[in-house]
Amino acid sequence: MAGARLVWEKTDGSSAEFPLEAAVHEVGREGRGDAFIRVDEPLVSRNHARLEKRGESWVVVDLGSTNFTRVNGNRIGEAELQDGDEVHFGRARCVFRTTDNHHGAPEDHMERKGEGGGDVG
DSSP states (O other), rough: OOEEEEEOOOOOOOEEEEEOOEEEEEEESSSOOOOOOOOOOOSSSSEEEEEEEEEEEEEEEEEEEEEOEETTTTTESSSEOOOTTTTTTTTTTEEESSOOOOOGGGGGGGTTTTTSSSOOO
16 A cells, blocks of 8 residues: 555646655645645645644644635645545645555656656646
8 A cells, every 4th residue: 555645636637746755744835855745836825734644644734824725625724634635725636645546656746846846747
């Protein structure tokens, strides 16, 4: 079984997959480091949210973003994630995955700041 990951479903039909390998990942338009997930869309705040591993669970925490974080359509301050949950950072749609049901190799979908730079697709 693959580890937990966040899949950003872009508006152009492509996707970017982010393996959740650290205990904490920041999500936003700008940032640095291996644990930063760059979602480069206009309504995503520079530092929008954080994904935290708590025991066996993953939790998403909104960092006071202007355009909110939603899980399955509900605006949240903090929420525990389940496989298949839709997480919206502003208008950016992501899917949280813990099962091995993705398409293509993870490296085909990677988009971390500093790895190849720029958007995939």
